[in-house]
Amino acid sequence: MIKEIKIQLRDDKREIPQDISKVKFGKTFSDHMFLMDYNSKDGWHDARIVPHGPIPIDPGAMVFHYAQEIFEGMKAYRRPDGGVQFFRPYENIKRMARSGERVSMPAMDEDMFMEALRKLVEVDKDWVPSAAGSSLYIRPFMFATDVGLGVHASDSYLFCILTCPVASYYPEGINPIKIMIEDEDVRAVRGGTGFAKCGGNYAASIRASKRASEKGFSQVLWLDGVERKYIEEVGAMNIMFKIDGKIITPALNGSVLPGITRMSSMELLRSWGYEVEERLISVDELMExxxxxxxxxxxxxxxxxxxxxxxxxTYKGEDFTVQDGGIGPVTQKLYDGLTGIQSGKVEDTFHWMEKLEK
Structure with missing residues (x-):
């Protein structure tokens, strides 16, 4: 557990958005942020909640030069009874530890991480929106702070948590997206950092995403980096297909991010009786x-x-329409099931939700 969390509240509290539908994702931040330092001598220390604002950092900090940085994305939801709950937070905490291990960064004790998360959201709980489909997006991240130009693991790090209220991703109902299968760039390879949630993976995806956007596509679907033939994931999502009655999703082979929503979707689908396969699926099989x-x-x-x-x-200039360009029944059922559990409107028989209030 954290020995002490110092709290410095804002004197000039920001105005909480009344119409969450007008808030752009990731642009409006809550009043406060959590910070905690690490070094090999003192371990984790100086836990504090401070007003959201700039972080002083030396331009020689190793994060800028050798990219020792990891992050997570998670959410808190307002329940119908007015309380607040998190969706599978310990899974995000475990994944952040795995990401850190891959790039030689220290893990934080799970209960310590959860304590920091609870305290920050408790301080800013008025920022958790209540509109349908809305939530408080939570961004924990960590980066190297040692100053010096030399390629090795840093000895010191800063752990941070930011939060921001977000509207429903689909305020007018879920809309199908257009995806281009990328056959030039690769995002990651087995043995690399593809399974980790680190900034370098996303930097590697931007060029192809930009090309796809210029052609009118929402996302890029990546192929494996070795044979360039097996489906892996979309730029910001895992991917699933219903083929001849079966649900198929690419296996976790070390270059695919182990998504929390992916895992939850498979558990929910199997509970409904669907056959779900995790395996290699080639782009040729998909196109056929x-x-x-x-x-x-x-x-x-x-x-x-x-x-x-x-x-x-779209693949190599050939277009294919899925479900007549609409939303399939399994897709809709899965969306309704997951969001229902997250919002507290559907019974959480899986015990996925963690209440803010102990």
Whole structure:
């Protein structure tokens, strides 16, 4: 447990948005942030909640030069009874520890992490919106702070948590997206950092995403970095397909992010009786299924959108429409099921939700 969390409250509290639908994702931050330092001598120390604002940092800090940085994305929700709850927070905490291990960064004790999270959201709980589909997005992150130009692990780090209120990803109902399968750039390779949530993975995806956006596509669907033939994930989501009655999602092979929403989707689908396969799926198999009508539905899963239906796939200039460009019944059921549990409107038989109030 944390010995002490010092709290410095803002003197000039910001105005909480009354119409959450007008708030752009990740642009409006809550009043406060959590900070905690680490070094090999003192371990984790100086836990504090301070007004949200700039962090002083030396330009020689190793994070700028060698990219020792990791982060997470999670959410807190307002329940119908007015309370607040988190969606599977310990899974995010465990994943952040795995990401840190891959890039030689220290893990934080799970209960210590959760204590910091609870305290920050408790301080800013008025920022948790109550509108349908809205939530408080939570961004824990950590970066190297040692000053020096030399390629090795830093000895000191700063752990931070930011929060921001966000509206429903689909204020007018979920809309199918258009995806381009990328056949030039690769995002990650086995043995690399693909399974970790670190900034370098996202930097590597930006060029292809920009090209796709210029052609009118919402996202890029990545192929594996070795053979360039197996489906991996979408730029900001994991991917699932319903092919000839079965749900298929790419196996976690070390270059695919182990999504919390992906895991939860599979558990929910299996509880409903669907056959779910985690395996290699080639782009040729996917295109063949699209051509012969066996590709019944496709959707992405992730923290931001929860479930995002795919209405169109493009590969090497060839277009395929999925579910007539609409939303399939399994996609809709999955979205309703997950968001219902998260919001507290559907019974949480899986015990996924963690209440803010102990």
């Amino acid at each position: 299924a699209a051509k012969n009508g066996k590709l019944e539905e496709a959707w992405g899963t992730g923290t931001a959108a929860v479930v995002s239906p795919v209405g169109r796939l």
